[in-house]
Amino acid sequence: MIAAVQQELGVEVDGKAGPQTWGAIYERLVKKEIDGQKPCDALALVDSRSEKVIATLLPEVRPIARMLVQKASAAGIAIKIISGLRTYEEQNALYAQGRSAPGNIVTNARGGYSNHNFGIAFDVGVFEGNRYLPDSPKYKAVGALGVDLGLEWGGSWKTIVDQPHFQLRPTWAAGITEKQMLAELRSRHDSGQPVFA
Numbered sequence: 001m002i003a004a005v006q007q008e009l010g011v012e013v014d015g016k017a018g019p020q021t022w023g024a025i026y027e028r029l030v031k032k033e034i035d036g037q038k039p040c041d042a043l044a045l046v047d048s049r050s051e052k053v054i055a056t057l058l059p060e061v062r063p064i065a066r067m068l069v070q071k072a073s074a075a076g077i078a079i080k081i082i083s084g085l086r087t088y089e090e091q092n093a094l095y096a097q098g099r100s101a102p103g104n105i106v107t108n109a110r111g112g113y114s115n116h117n118f119g120i121a122f123d124v125g126v127f128e129g130n131r132y133l134p135d136s137p138k139y140k141a142v143g144a145l146g147v148d149l150g151l152e153w154g155g156s157w158k159t160i161v162d163q164p165h166f167q168l169r170p171t172w173a174a175g176i177t178e179k180q181m182l183a184e185l186r187s188r189h190d191s192g193q194p195v196f197a
């Protein structure tokens with residue numbers, strides 16, 4: 001089905017929905033909305049807390065984050081997007097926690113060494129009513145839904161398993177390591193080059 005959609009949109013047909021495909025889908029549907037037609041459900045806004053975080057992500061990532069919230073909801077799992085972009089300064093402050101600042105260690109990444117610093121990563125929280133569940137078997141189910149959408153899921157990482165974490169790997173980063181991808185992201189960040197070009 002993805003290959004058929006790609007053919008229709010005129011993007012590279014590889015049967016895998018990456019940023020290029022989602023971008024083309026997004027553009028096609030937003031255009032429809034402008035023409036006065038009802039936008040696809042996939043583009044409908046989600047809860048306001050999630051939307052606040054989604055707004056910090058790169059435009060290519062936003063519709064996929066919304067789709068994940070909607071897919072989880074359809075599967076009977078309430079999630080919210082609870083963390084998105086962090087500046088280098090915010091990342092450094094987080095890194096200091098449990099080291100030079102009080103609190104427990106929460107990250108091993110300094111500023112520029114987390115995918116959150118580039119607008120391509122977000123974390124979800126599972127909710128039951130208003131109650132946030134930091135641990136739940138439901139994270140695994142949401143992980144599978146995210147992978148279906150073409151996202152990378154932190155729950156499948158070998159070193160630091162991070163079940164709430166999702167990220168959209170740019171096409172140019174296919175087949176390179178996380179470390180190499182972060183080096184390129186830092187270089188693009190410093191030179192003002194776009195992430196998804």
Ligand SMILES: [Zn+2]
Nearest residue numbers: 122123165166
């Ligand atoms: Zn994360």
